[in-house]
Amino acid sequence: MKRSYPALDMFRLIAAALVVAIHTSPLSGLTETGDFWLTRVLARIAVPFFLMVSGYFLAQDNWNGTNRFLQKTLFLYAVSVILYLPVNFYNGNISGLDWVRRLLLDGTLYHLWYFPAAMLGVLIARALARAGLPAALAAAGVLYLIGLGGDSWYGICTRIPAINIFYNGIFSVCTYTRNGLFYAPLFLLLGAAGLRLCRGLAAAGGVLALLAVSAEALFLRAQNVQRHDSMYLFLPVLMVCLFSLLLEANAGERKSFRLFSLLIYILHPMVILLVRGGAKAAGLQTLLIENSLVHYLAVLAGSSGLAYVLCFLRPARPGAKARAWRELDLSALRHNVHVLQSSLPAGCALMGVVKADAYGHGAVTVARALWRSGVRAFAVACLTEGIALRKAGIRGEILILGYTPPEEAALLRRWRLSQMVADAAHGQSLADTGFPLRIHLGLDTGMHRLGLPADDYAAISALYQRKNLKVVGIFSHLCVADSLAESDIAYTEAQLTRFYETVAWLRAQGFPTGRVHIQASYGVLNLPKQQSCGYARVGIALYGVRSNDAPVRRPLDLRPVLSLRARVTSVRTLAAGECAGYDRAFQAGRATRIAAVSIGYADGLPRSLPQMGGYVLLRGKKCPLIGRLCMDQALIDVTGVPEAETGDIVTLIGCDAPEMLRAEALAVQCGTITNELLSRLGGRLPVVAR
Numbered sequence: 001m002k003r004s005y006p007a008l009d010m011f012r013l014i015a016a017a018l019v020v021a022i023h024t025s026p027l028s029g030l031t032e033t034g035d036f037w038l039t040r041v042l043a044r045i046a047v048p049f050f051l052m053v054s055g056y057f058l059a060q061d062n063w064n065g066t067n068r069f070l071q072k073t074l075f076l077y078a079v080s081v082i083l084y085l086p087v088n089f090y091n092g093n094i095s096g097l098d099w100v101r102r103l104l105l106d107g108t109l110y111h112l113w114y115f116p117a118a119m120l121g122v123l124i125a126r127a128l129a130r131a132g133l134p135a136a137l138a139a140a141g142v143l144y145l146i147g148l149g150g151d152s153w154y155g156i157c158t159r160i161p162a163i164n165i166f167y168n169g170i171f172s173v174c175t176y177t178r179n180g181l182f183y184a185p186l187f188l189l190l191g192a193a194g195l196r197l198c199r200g201l202a203a204a205g206g207v208l209a210l211l212a213v214s215a216e217a218l219f220l221r222a223q224n225v226q227r228h229d230s231m232y233l234f235l236p237v238l239m240v241c242l243f244s245l246l247l248e249a250n251a252g253e254r255k256s257f258r259l260f261s262l263l264i265y266i267l268h269p270m271v272i273l274l275v276r277g278g279a280k281a282a283g284l285q286t287l288l289i290e291n292s293l294v295h296y297l298a299v300l301a302g303s304s305g306l307a308y309v310l311c312f313l314r315p316a317r318p319g320a321k322a323r324a325w326r327e328l329d330l331s332a333l334r335h336n337v338h339v340l341q342s343s344l345p346a347g348c349a350l351m352g353v354v355k356a357d358a359y360g361h362g363a364v365t366v367a368r369a370l371w372r373s374g375v376r377a378f379a380v381a382c383l384t385e386g387i388a389l390r391k392a393g394i395r396g397e398i399l400i401l402g403y404t405p406p407e408e409a410a411l412l413r414r415w416r417l418s419q420m421v422a423d424a425a426h427g428q429s430l431a432d433t434g435f436p437l438r439i440h441l442g443l444d445t446g447m448h449r450l451g452l453p454a455d456d457y458a459a460i461s462a463l464y465q466r467k468n469l470k471v472v473g474i475f476s477h478l479c480v481a482d483s484l485a486e487s488d489i490a491y492t493e494a495q496l497t498r499f500y501e502t503v504a505w506l507r508a509q510g511f512p513t514g515r516v517h518i519q520a521s522y523g524v525l526n527l528p529k530q531q532s533c534g535y536a537r538v539g540i541a542l543y544g545v546r547s548n549d550a551p552v553r554r555p556l557d558l559r560p561v562l563s564l565r566a567r568v569t570s571v572r573t574l575a576a577g578e579c580a581g582y583d584r585a586f587q588a589g590r591a592t593r594i595a596a597v598s599i600g601y602a603d604g605l606p607r608s609l610p611q612m613g614g615y616v617l618l619r620g621k622k623c624p625l626i627g628r629l630c631m632d633q634a635l636i637d638v639t640g641v642p643e644a645e646t647g648d649i650v651t652l653i654g655c656d657a658p659e660m661l662r663a664e665a666l667a668v669q670c671g672t673i674t675n676e677l678l679s680r681l682g683g684r685l686p687v688v689a690r
């Protein structure tokens, strides 16, 4: 289960309030030094904290989420830039070059520097992290020290003339060193390290570090050497202690705080303008502007109020886990990609087969995760599946494994999809459309489903004569590779021989073959490495399951990706002799506690499941399915789980420790293969990735 981090989420609010303080100086009317300490020392933990949270979560996913993080940050930055354009125009006169510098480094308004810094910082941190965390931290530490010299230690460092020239150079490009290069990488990587000190050490260290930072800051201020006041020598130490305490303190979940604190961060400069404008209009300057503390509280309350309204206006969506859902373990998927790819010969790439909604796993979610794991080729069953992937932003090669009518050729071209050729007539009709198309020649080596007969050299060469068809691949499909029976092995070998004979003939003729491929999952699990292949088209194995429980020659350590879960919606007791469900198919032999569960055959479960001995997992125990499976609901016997109640999670496939319900077992139980069982899982079930 995914861990949640409420202490981190809660602290986001505190950090947001501190950022507002930086920009409103709440204590300035009371004590100059106190305000300096609050806004220029204490509040300087806010941004490092946000960076550490980002680094922590990105590193947990091995930096795989970097692109998504960049996209999201870029989006927020773009929205914020646009939101504050009127302020920029009001302030007036920014040159073109200035705009570029501000957009890339400084931010277009004083608080917006954070977004470009976070993006550049993440790119640098990820690049450094490749060298291992200690080396990365050392490098980022050096960058931070350079930044420090241009920030609060500026006046001291620049007493040396050469260093002064160095910083003059830096400041001709950017306004501050508190940016994505010198400042952000260290905090991102400290977050990535996720250090957990013991609580006493972290608390004592945190207090000492806060004292040290305070002393450092007050000293530098007294010396009047600060150019800016975001970076201190002891700040990273303070942050490590604070973050460790927060990691330690987690329990529960507070996701809504994330959006809330983000909105405060983005909106507060707007509220500052509103409060000042409003105070002037109402003649309340003394109270609302000159009294710095009231000013701060008004801005904080205004920003929180605005953030609250925006959160509230966001259309409510039903929770993905309200009824029944497909839960994906993406780390298992990544693991499977790695294991499968390592089992292939060098030069042979994994083609992820994501047809039928990725065997019921959710094609877009799976394809994106595969892409992040380095997979660059995908296979689908039909045109609409291919287009759906492109629309979701999937790049790389997408091969359609089924027939596409020539009337649709324009769409193949439009969406850059590769099409298999089902037979000679199909190839000719595609060629006749005149569209330049990328094709994979399907060869029939014995399955007799699709493909040109492997020995029909005349038809094959005829397709090579057609100028608009570009052969980028040639393949065949094995029909009994899952069997280890002697005659089946012989059949597979005959298929392989036919296939490679044709490939050899093509090469002899000088016809380009493109990528050669013949193995699907069982080709990988049962055949030796196919040295001359450019792809292995792997479907079911990618999802960490086999079609059935039959043994294979090269078993791989694959992990199931999907769990299927639903909820208990009602619990009741039947007296002996009472019936339940359609056809009165269940009759209680004794007093029986039963529960209704929110999943049925319209979600893809076989209707025969209860009668085939099917069961589910509830609170780590097996509960038999009873009666007839309904379209949208099921009944289970929970006599053995007296604590069962409405809202409990029911597992139909997957783990509910200590029990495990394997998809293969379920499929065998219902007389089918895992492929069918999984691919039938319906679109009504949301996909929840973890």
Ligand SMILES: *Cc1c(COP(=O)(O)O)cnc(C)c1O
Pocket (backbone or CB within 6 Å): 353, 355, 401, 477, 519, 520, 521, 522, 537, 538, 539, 540, 541
């Ligand atoms: C479905 C399919 C695959 C993938 O098969 P798995 O056994 O799930 O790996 C490969 N090639 C073709 C032609 C297919 O139709």
